[in-house]
Amino acid sequence: MTELLRIEDLRVHFQARKGLIGTIPVKALDGVSLTLEKGKTLAVVGESGSGKTTLGRAALRLVKPTGGRIFFDGEDVTNLPDSKLKKFRRRAQGVFQDPYSSLDAFMSVSQILEEPLAIHSIGNARERTDMIHHALQDVRLSPVEEMAAKYPHMLSGGLRQRVGLARALILRPDFILADEPVSMIDASSRTEILYLMRDLQDTYGIGFLYITHDIATARHFSDRIAVMYAGRIVEIGPAEQIVDEPLHPYTVALIKAVPEPDPANRLRQRPVIPGEPPSPTEPPTGCRFHPRCPSAIEGTCEVIDPPLIEVRPGHHVACHLWPEGVH
Amino acid sequence: MRGGLQTALTELLSSTTGKVGVTFFLVMLLISLYAIITNPLDFGTRLWNNPAAWADNPKNVPPAWTGIFEGSRRVNHTVFEASEPTEVRNTTRGIESVYTFNVDYTFDEAPTFTSFSIQNVTYHGSPPSTSVSVMRPDGRSLSLYRFVVPAPRNGETPPILRYQQTPFRVHLSGEPSVAVNVAQFLQDEFQVNISSSRLVGDIDEAVFGIPDTQGGGFQPLKGEYQIVVVARSQNERDSIEGVKFVLGGSQFGMMGTDSTGRDLARGLIFGFPVALAIGLITAVMATVIGTTMGIISGYTGGKTDILIQRFSDVLSNIPLLPILLFLAFILGQKLWIVIAILIVFGWPGMAIVIRSMVLQIRSGQLVEASISLGASRWRIMLRHIFPQMAPFVFAQMIFFTPAAILAEAGLSFLGLGDPSIPTWGQILDQGFRTGAVYVGYWWWVMPPGILIVLTALTFVLIALGMERVVDPRLRTVRQ
Amino acid sequence: MSLLDVRDLHMHYATQGDPVRAVDGISFQLEKGQALGIVGESGSGKTSLSLALMRLLPSNATGYRGQVVLEGEDIVALRDEEFRRLVRWRKMSMVFQGAMNSLNPVLKVGHQVAEPFLEENKGQKGKKNLRKEAKERVLELFDLVRLPREAVDRYPHELSGGMKQRVMIAMSLVLDPSLVILDEPTSALDVSIQAQMMNLLKDLKRDLGISFIFITHDIALASDICDRIAVMYAGEIVEIGNAEDMLLRPQHPYTQKLLNSIPRLESNEAPQFIPGAPPDLTDPPTGCRFHPRCPFAFERCDRESPPVFTIQMGTNEEGLMTRCWLLDKEKR
């Protein structure tokens, strides 16, 4: 397996205003490391404020990292100036959460799909039309001619998101960041988009960074899962292992919080973690999950920040409960 | 839906207010074209503010059409002009060129004045003389006025030219020699004894009437009059090119006249292109600058943003009217200066709104998506951000237009208009300052005001028609 | 007698063309202390149904008709003012979708919760006493929904999304209604907060004996609290029954597909999707409205609208009520 994207100790801090003149750092990402292999999908699962979206934006170099390194296909792109990013931009694409605001409402589908080709000066008018039609076929938007002439507001959320996918696809990228691509789409059509993404991955060998709050879709549509909490990765490993045998108490809670359609549900209370996620301006000391953790070890968890250690092959967790690994 | 501007136009034409506004606008555009084609560009200095150009017009008279509503017939303003004599007689006393003008006098009152003028006189030898007399319907004939063209000055050699630029013009109604002649006439024909000095002012009543038996006044005498002008010269090469007799009306043209006799209709028509130019130039410039600054400020951020933001904050917080008045006064009453000031104080408000819109758009995912495609910041600003704001910008521009027109009109009304370019505001100002309002010369103050309001309203209506484009909440609900 | 008996309820929206048939002949019953889930995709008319029940008719609503019998009284027949005074919040209240926009940004949340109470008891006691009583009531409710007491003096923007939703729940309970309509009460919340909220609702249902109508697009979430589940499609209820039957033995192809589309955590079974999109409600398909997307559709489905077939499951006497021609044993 060859590595496509490697992120090392990535930090993204923003400045928030506080008081009359003071500012305070918001640590959206605070030391995240991960790798994505070519043609594979890594899901990043977390709740709002966990930093998963910032991670995705940093991976596409939409925000400048405060610290750490980003390697794309072996090349360090962490601090490349905008002028030298064009090659990277051609190979790394994004599909964004909001199918309503991520497409230009004043452009037709064919104009939207022509944008990337125009930006990178690819093909002549004829070739571009062919490429556009091909991309539309790829995302199963048919009839192609008819769809190309439509404007975004004529399409449903699901169809718009396919246009977004086609736009990302038309440059034949090696990497696509999919930031909550289905969270604003009806449950019944979510699966369809996710299957489509998987088919495209199989056809073109694209590596996906799939950012989601929904661990259930992550289980079915990714190879590995990283669970984020308060700007950190708390657990990362093979998708099925993470869901079937979660190690971090937060992962456990997250999985238990997801309702499955079961008539017995209503007769029992759901095990939940109390409280709300911490403010990113003042994260708790030690393990950031400790104030909400049911298994917090007093004297340890609030003091020592647990490192991410490999407890099983390819399965890392940052928790004091697993000091030596699982055997 | 293709492009923001086209959406805006479609939406605009689908609303009633929009349709009315656009129709008004097109009519105004046509009138403006007509005004520009039919008038010299230095209309203001050459005609409008040149009293000589309006000397033959009656002063302060209402529009001709108002006569319809009157019980008695008022005098139509009539100008009789001839460049060729009706008849040339060779007499013992010289060559007599006779110019006759027939007047069908059916009015219930005397003319407001009568005047006589000649132009382009050429003579060789002794100067020609002219005389004006009237043949009345009652068969009586009255010799009014006699005039001898001034003799050559020392050193002048024939041909002697006179009255080339400005015609020789005599206001018969106020001319003492005419009064003497008329007094004589009254004495001879009606045995009415009025001294010539008392008759001045009543000359036209006497000429076009018969003395009242009871009072001291005159009754208008209706019927065919003939004005006979005889020019007598001694040389057959002598010539008079323009002979003019004006029967001063008590009503005039489409819009009446002001206190200097100016044809208000012409001034009002000329006001159309001026008002449109003021409004559109100001609005286009202010919106273009405002939009550019707003987009740059919002998208670039950082120091540029703070600089533009503070600058426009300061400018937009300045109370406009006092400053406008002050600057127009100090920098001189030039239209372009007024337009420049309006632009300078107009764009910041626009820039502030555009900036906040850009910030909103920038926080949306479209910009992020475009960056990740590799688009340059200029491409994003031009292709993605600007089109989204285009309808709003367009609407703002339309909204700005009446504001500029009203501001200029206000300034003109305070006497700070550009005298070389007449505007509706200036006409109103003159009407107000000469007291036209208090004596009820409505035709002087109403039409320019109505035109200002109509013009402003045109743009307000168009802007209202675009409300739906600008405020998405009002767009037709899509299910 | 059921707590709520809805019979043939309609509400359409006027458009420039044909009306949108958002609620098109809905009938169901709800027993006291029970929770009924109304599940459907967006555009199925489920939110319109809640507005129709609360009689919060949008300005372009037309054809509002049918019967809504609440505690024995047909509230559709009431005049607007009577409905406001007698029914709203007193018998039936609602927790709206999107707590962030449902609270007035310039009023303290405590006051907003107390408002219906103050209105209800207006003029009965001294102003001061009423204020005090209202405050006590609000504090009691805040305890009940597990909100910190000091939150009463906060403005909405000072609270997190979860806290705002708790405020909304407290508000819905202030006049002790017998029925609370919950319209996607957790859809904007994170899963862990959502789970907290569902636990709270379960407690309230058990402790206060309140009946819920729980509106959601997520049938799994509905299973968390609902005794009965109704599935809506294109303005109609296509299947309704108790939670066991609906979740384990659904008869309507749409319900089956809806269940299959959920990615399961506990099994490796791959989720399925329903091809196509929900129909345009200004011009719904002829016959069964689901037939263009239905894998089992046959000729009759296109022609005739299926009636309700009641299927006895043996587990209980009530059974499933399903609108599908597949269940027509005789004429198949």
Place this chain on the structure above:
Amino acid sequence: MSIAKTLAIRGLTLVGVLFAVLVMVVVSLGWTGFSDRMLTAIVNEEVRGLRQGLAQTIRDVDEIEQAIQEQRQELEASYGLDRPWLVRLPQMIWRVIRLDLGEARTLKTAEGSSSITSLIGERLPRTMLLVTTASAITAVFGLFLGVKLATRVGSRSDRIASLFAATSNALPAWWAGILMILLTYVILSTFGVRVFPPGGMYSAPPPEGGLARLLDLLWHAALPVITMVLISAGSWTYVVRTMVMNTAQEDFVTVARAKGLPEGTVMRNHILRVAAPPILTGLILGLASSVGGAILTETVFNWPGMGRLYYDAILSADETVVVALTFMFTLIYVTARFILEVLYIVVDPRVRYS
């Protein structure tokens, strides 16, 4: 951003506005040579007076010339003409900022004082009388009508009101004033009805007695006030209507209705309370800018207020008065803006806490 910071930035901006206006005024006076021309004219005027006086006492022409030269230099020095405007005018700014406004050349108060401070003291209340009365009437009228219309958006009355608003937006104040004079004074008086006087502040001679004088004042103020109301009521109503309409579409208003609150309570507590800050903004801004707009109305109605004073000062090229009044107009406007910022914070908790 904290409130203190927001207010500080706003305050600084507004001080910047004052400063910018003064600099602009001074630069345009100096750079165009206007100031020099005006001052030279004054000096020449005084010198001519001097020459006449000297001619009677001194015989020798050269002696006179010399004496006059000395006097002229003294005068020029006292007016600052011996220094370039870049040096002279900043002192003027500094004086004005300290509210030491100086003396008017020809304009005087009724008591004969030519101090600009007392001129403003005399004129400002008269302007405020017009402006505040008109604004109060407009505000009340607009609020009632606007709220009414917002409840029936799209109805016939709504459309009529929109049209009225559009027209009133397009109606210049001074022309409306002229129309008013034409209508009430000219036309009605031809039928022998004397409704309102066409201008001025008191009848000539003013009636004796406090009450009679007050009534006379109000009688004279009526026409200008009606005019001001007429031109601002339309757009104001429309603004209120739109704000109320926008707020009424918010979700929390639906919630308030669902709570069974009576329509009146919903309107008061949930719609108006939320729409109040922008409405208040509009009101105060309208008030502040109508002080400047009063220049036109006061000119039409010959009302001796601040606006008329400014106009007269400009016509008589009284530099000191123009600078002082420009500063005052800006000061009033800027103060109103600042009060607005503070009020906003009081009214809207969202601003207070964010």
